[in-house]
Amino acid sequence: MTMPQLGLGTFRLQGQQAIDSVANGLELGYRHIDTAQIYGNEEEVGTALAASNVARDEVFVTTKIWTANLAGELVAPSLKESLRKLRLEQVDLALVHWPSPGAEVPVRETMEALLGAREAGLSAAIGISNFPVALMREAIDAVGAANIATNQVExxxxxxxxxxxxxxxxMGIHVTAYMPLAYGKVMDDPVIARIATRHGATAAQVTLAWLLAKGYAVIPSSTKRANLASNLQAPRLALDAGDIAAIDAxxxxxxxVSPEFAPRWD
Structure with missing residues (x-):
């Protein structure tokens, strides 16, 4: 299944809030749900997926392997546990959430184990997240660029x-943008506000449309149904070259997002 370019992120969503956000998203038309082992909400995402009337083969589900599970012998078992929580036989995409802190586990070891998990049918595709260029090169050396579906980055x-x-x-590797609305900071940006006013759109829609125009996938999150519905309209917004240049600037x-264990950023 091809990854829908506009997805629903679940970072920081817990308990019933996570269930409701995913349930509302699916009902509104989202077909790409992003979670992670460290989010602590895979079970809630699974509950919402199971209760939905949307067929499994119509929803693209991503999860991410946490740093504690990057050793070769832990990758597949941790992914199986994620599948149990999600109530799925297979995820569409499994990502290395962060490079191993301090390079404790070599990139090659993790990527080869993740490729093995894919070959075992635990995930339809694999990829990386928060990888700077140097570590992207290591991942490519390990499994080949063709086996890396995306790099999910801020x-x-x-x-x-x-x-x-x-x-x-x-390298032909897709990019997924997380934190696309910069924790809501784009809502108060005067440049984006002017563009939004001219298009009769919201600042969030303009920002998402800008990212989509560059070919990135985006995974904004929200607990509010109205915002979920509004964000879903972003692909219909056509920005002109001047709009894009203004946001580029x-x-x-x-x-x-830069925890103490983060890699050396570019």
């Missing part, structure tokens, strides 16, 4: 991750 108007995106494009290297 990407929004204030952190455009241009070197990672350019290298991924050169907002780059300021503002990284919002």
């Amino acid at each position: 990407l929004h108007p204030y952190l455009q991750n241009r070197s990672v995106a350019a290298f991924a494009r050169e 907002l780059e300021r290297g503002e990284r919002l």
Whole structure:
């Protein structure tokens, strides 16, 4: 199944809130749901998926392997546990959530184990997340670019991750943008507001349309049904070259997610 370019993120969503967000999203028309082992909500996502009237083969489900499970012998068992929680026989995409802290587990070891899990049918595709260019090269050396479906990275108007995106494009690796609305900061941006007013759109729709125009997948999250519905309209918004250039100019290297175990960023 091809990854829908607009998906629903579940970062920070817990308990009934996570169930409701995914249930509302599926009802509204989202067909791409993104979760992770460390989010602590795979069971809730699974509950919403099971209760939905949407057929399994119509929903693209992504989860991510946490850093504690990157050793070769732990990758497949941890993914099986994720499948149990999600009530699925297979996820559509399994990602390495973060490179191993301090390079404790070699990239090759993890990627080869993840490829093995894919070959065993636990995931239809595999990929990476939060990988800078140097570690992308290691992942490619391990399993080949053709076996890396995406690199999911923080990407929004204030952190455009241009070197990672350019290298991924050169290697034929898709890019998925997480934190696409910069924790809501785009809502107060005057440049984006002017573009939104001219198009009769919201700042969120403009920002998502900008990312989609660049060929990235986006996975915004929301607990509000109205916002979920509004974001879903972003693909219909056609920005012109001037709009895109104006948002491009907002780059300021503002990284919002950088834990102490993060890799050396580009």
